Amino acid sequence: MLIKRMLLCCAVFSSAFIPAKAKSNFELPDLGTSALQALPFEKERAIGEVMMMQVRGTSPVINDPVLDEYISTLGNQLVSHANDVRFPFSFFIINNQDINAFAFYGGHVGIHTGLIAQADNESQLASVLGHEIAHVTQRHLARRLQQQQDNSGMTIAGMIAGLLATLVSPDAGLAIISGTQTQSALSQLTHSRGAEQEADRIGMRTLYDAGFDPKESGEFLTKLSAQMRYKQKPPVFLLTHPLPQSRVSDVRLRAQQYETRQYKSSLQFHLAKSRVIARYGSDSDISEAIFRKNLKNSAFGDTSALRYGLALTLIDQKKFTQAKPLLDELLAQDPGNLFYLDTLTDFYVGSGEPQKALEHLQAFHQLRPNNQVITLNYAHAAIEAKEYELAEELLRGFMLDKPEHFLAKQLLTDTYKHQNDKAAYHEANADLLAQVGAYMKAADEVQKALNHIEPQEEIKQKRLKALLAQYRAMQKELANL
Template identity: 85%
Template sequence: MLFKRMLLCCVMLSTTFIPAQAKSNFELPDLGTSALQALPLEKERAIGEVMMMQVRGTSPVVDDPVLNEYLSTLGNTLVSHANDVRFPFSFFLINNPEINAFAFYGGHVGVHTGLIAQADNESQLASVIGHEIAHVTQRHLARRLQQQQDNSGLTIAGMIAGLLATLVSPDAGLAIISGTQTQSALSQLTHSRGAEQEADRIGMRTLYDAGFDPKESGEFLTKLSAQLRYKQKPPVFLLTHPLPQSRVSDVRLRAQQYESRQYTDSLSFQLAKARIIARYGSDSEHAENEFRKLLKHNSFGDTSALRYGLALTLIDQKKYKEAKPLLDDLLDASPDNLFYLDTLTDYYVGLGQPQKAVEYLAPFHQLRPNNQVVTLNYAHAAIEAKQYDLAKDLLRSFALEKPDHFLAKQLLTDTYKQQDDKAAYHEANADLMAQVGAYMKAADEVQKALNFIEPDEAIKQKRLKALLAQYRAMQKELARM
């Protein structure tokens, strides 16, 4: 489905980069007991949730199940090989062409679409994510908070706001901070050299343990360093991740301590990159021309990702007859590929034949009932086919497994609206408002839902009144933070 249309504005943070494991006797890092004293883990998680609400409410978060599935799989593969993991991680995409990634309290890691589009290979992308994971596991933000707690010129709330603004959009955020706050506040927005070195070292260990090529972490930094020579302003990533030449040399030397290995990019990485170029980069016509040029000069080897990208651009331009043969060939080669299934749904919905997508996806849903790509495409096709009860059942069941999935909530809200179930629609809409921290608007939506409850529906009235009180209390609690 064309999830590009469903981008939600959000605000985020940015952090650092890097990799995986070594073969000998690296010293274990300081696990940050002082940071634990300054910011208990439960409070860190709570602050992280609030920050994620603000991100989702103010920045272009990409609600694309296929890309989210790929990023989460890659991120959690790295997490599974990291040490000192204290809570589950979550990974999300921001629609921004700049090379950037960041992490903040509670294990939230954001990646710009530009990082995937411009990464030369999957090991480079993994090195950046591994580096961000290390910032979280070593609690660098929590340590920084402790270092500033005696600075009367900064409040925790003010610092968090500055971190959010600058980590998500460093070039804009730094301009705001430098014009309105002290140099002390500005210093909060970049990691120290020591923190960067620690994240480089620990990240590289994680990268290696997860099976990626550690030398690509150095190649990525070299690539960024080279960009400094040709741009008037540095790449966005470097505004919050200092890059002295010594750091590049240190990372390259550290990579040499690991056993040399060759890593072949996964097809999923190649497809994710093609999808971002097709849908989140330039306009579809320009992207089509680029894919055609690449296919012309890459007649040997696997061209699946290029053909997939071309098919996407054709569908987005409503050139369905040209797209179908490409899509058929891809599905013949890999009939259960999630990227292709998602695009087939786009094809049938675009043609005005959503019922065919419903019929095609039904058996895949039986095999993978909790997979977000299959379920959300299936539900989307059902909505387009006016099979609202089917869509509602699919989304309610999915919510039991993933209760905070934002796109699933959007689709369920749309289903209630199409059914003209006003009470359910306003309650579901309140849930969406609450997920971006708009508790007063959520309370207003619950009040509207109460207006459509019949007098004899006492249980529903009681439940909604309790929810109304909860949202109002949460608004007060949020104001205190």
């Protein structure tokens, strides 16, 4: 874990902003009030960028490189076996204990930590991702956007705001919208039964082709259905994904059409699940008790994920002496495991020995220089060891390949602050603010950067003035939505 204040994009910026990506060729989609007869793919991607920025600015998105690496690998494994994929997908995780996942324009798929924690196996988690991928490839949201405008006369911008609120936090979103919309409009914010059936069918085919168990789709829906019987409020996932009993039966029958295979358990899934429980579930002392109890009851099988989860909780409680033997044992079994390497960095940084983390990570960085887990942990350890030039070199090199990586930008901003490079710090901070749509604040940061540029640095002055004008123009575009 990188320092906790960097793990979450806190909702510190006004939700009045509808963000968009800061690029020199920035162009907001035309979201007028006239009927939208078709949603071209380039416009869908642009709308998706706007919505993703809004999510970053208003939701607890987790910037955890290990979980990002895992969920992106799993998601893209499914995408590689899907049909009708028209643009790259991106996957992200929100710190929320509800069982939920959602997808929106441009291939953005969000997963709640509660889904990872409550899934019994990787095929169940993959079944939900495959379902959401199918919603995107079959353009269910684009169809719904057209239908809503035709039926209600709402503006596209207004519908997107309502749709986003409902997808990310269905119960809260529906409560907000119900104050101004009819029940008919509310019903259009959930996927239709036809769309759900199509996503079930196509998602299951993708799931099977990617090497996962299609029967677990039915098991997951059965699990949600069982929760409905004992709770007054249904699981959040079902607020936007209706679950009539016939759907569970249909999914189970469809799964029987696929040949039976042997499906191996994924250690990476269990490690991710343990990490979510340890870091994003209960308090560390409660999580410690859970892992100790499960280890005591696990007489057979691989207990690596449970020992990993216990080590995390011990490090978070600064019980370093107890954590070290567990980590040594895990690393001896699998020295290059990204989950273990990340936690070893936590151990050394937390115990005041960041230099040891640098020494350990150096060889792995030479082997995998573009891997986000290794590079960002290496840079984090460098910052903690006060080797700021190394941190800057690592981060700038990494961002050549991933220029929009939010955590890398946070770490680079922190590096400039430690170096007392005020011009670079304010410019980097402006970039962070722009990524969540706070363009006026970003413009203010650029102005501060200009105040620290020497008169003879004409090229820097011109570049920053152009950036200042760009952010102001973006804010005007947003105001016109």
